[in-house]
Amino acid sequence: MEMDPPPKSWSIHTRSEIIAKYEVMERVGSGAYADVYRGRRLSDGLTVALKEIHDYQSAFREIDALQLLEGSPNVVVLHEYFWREDEDAVLVLEFLRTDLATVIADTAKANQPLPAGELKCWMIQILSGLDACHRHMVLHRDLKPSNLLISEHGLLKIADFGQARILMEPGIDASNNHEEYSRVLDDIDNKDTITSTHDGNATCNTSDVDREEEELGCFTSCVGTRWFRAPELLYGSRNYGLEVDLWSLGCIFAELLTLQPLFPGTADIDQLSRIIGVLGNLDENAWAACSKLPDYGIISFSKVENPAGLEACLPNRSPDEVALVKKLVCYDPAKRATAMELLHDKYFSDEPLPVLVSELRVPLTRKEQDGDSPGGWGDINDMDSDSDSQFDEFGPLNITRTGTGFSIQFP
Numbered sequence: 001m002e003m004d005p006p007p008k009s010w011s012i013h014t015r016s017e018i019i020a021k022y023e024v025m026e027r028v029g030s031g032a033y034a035d036v037y038r039g040r041r042l043s044d045g046l047t048v049a050l051k052e053i054h055d056y057q058s059a060f061r062e063i064d065a066l067q068l069l070e071g072s073p074n075v076v077v078l079h080e081y082f083w084r085e086d087e088d089a090v091l092v093l094e095f096l097r098t099d100l101a102t103v104i105a106d107t108a109k110a111n112q113p114l115p116a117g118e119l120k121c122w123m124i125q126i127l128s129g130l131d132a133c134h135r136h137m138v139l140h141r142d143l144k145p146s147n148l149l150i151s152e153h154g155l156l157k158i159a160d161f162g163q164a165r166i167l168m169e170p171g172i173d174a175s176n177n178h179e180e181y182s183r184v185l186d187d188i189d190n191k192d193t194i195t196s197t198h199d200g201n202a203t204c205n206t207s208d209v210d211r212e213e214e215e216l217g218c219f220t221s222c223v224g225t226r227w228f229r230a231p232e233l234l235y236g237s238r239n240y241g242l243e244v245d246l247w248s249l250g251c252i253f254a255e256l257l258t259l260q261p262l263f264p265g266t267a268d269i270d271q272l273s274r275i276i277g278v279l280g281n282l283d284e285n286a287w288a289a290c291s292k293l294p295d296y297g298i299i300s301f302s303k304v305e306n307p308a309g310l311e312a313c314l315p316n317r318s319p320d321e322v323a324l325v326k327k328l329v330c331y332d333p334a335k336r337a338t339a340m341e342l343l344h345d346k347y348f349s350d351e352p353l354p355v356l357v358s359e360l361r362v363p364l365t366r367k368e369q370d371g372d373s374p375g376g377w378g379d380i381n382d383m384d385s386d387s388d389s390q391f392d393e394f395g396p397l398n399i400t401r402t403g404t405g406f407s408i409q410f411p
Helices: 056-068 100-109 116-135 206-216 243-258 268-279 319-326 339-343
Strands: 022-030 034-041 047-053 078-082 089-094 148-150 156-158 398-402 405-409
Touching: 022 047, 047 056, 056 078, 056 089, 100 116, 100 148, 100 243, 116 156, 116 243, 116 339, 243 319
Parallel strands: none
Antiparallel strands: 022 034, 034 047, 047 089, 078 089, 148 156, 398 405
């Protein structure tokens, strides 16, 4: 009878190489595949997050993506990591005290919408971070408000890259070529065929997903939190690209506008049903290639004669705001606007102008997250971060007020 391998040591407190450099403090997040602790760097007292990842595949992805995105102002900073044979990886990340989910929840509790200037500032920062990811061909695959962390000064950073994929060799700037930017890959480098998909609303088994991607040489459709999952994923697509992040982005923007999730499905079929109820049936008029989706012939819905439309989901919002969401929440992936295209959208240069990052209202603490996805961390009030000196910047953008209004300068 074959014996099970001995369990790994999951105790961060006993790792000599870590405790020699960091004071490990309280645990602020916990899930099936990772635990997050608040820590203090002994050399200078900097508060950090120590993320102990119990899943090799997820750790590999996160480290790979964060190293590639080093220097991107709207992506969480990886200071260093510890990893040795038979031990879990421990990532040392900057500690950001709250997240966009908390901003939304606090605003909803106050029973008032986000002021337009603040709304635009949050959106621009998200777009800046996602543009950095996509310029480097990093597909995040789990964009949601709780994975958008925020410093005490309002600087927003994309975090939790445990499901990320790097689609092609770095150094290729795809932002100016929509076809290349949104290309769907049929072949993946074997070194990057491992993933973690455990999430509060996901139903996949990680080992099954890993094996599926390795054997098929293509992506798995079971990634991301269900509410933000693109319809092609819900129909089983394994050949997809950066566009799935853009769908998630549209759902996040809609939630910022209404303070309610756009498609809060209770199961995958219910999720599709809600989408179809709003956008109408998915057919070749909506997306010519939809019939090629693996489950298109298996999952069917009655004809929706009068879909509600996104306008009904965004009551009391301006036509420009509805148009912005429509550019992302559409069936045909090729028609979804890229992050860079949206950064040039006139919506952000029209009155009212975005406020400065330093003028944003930032919650003091972070709401409890689902137990399976500790993408961020908890209620710490004495945070400091390497990014605090950048809080008046919008990632790679230079935004200035002018005599007639507002200008955005791109690098």
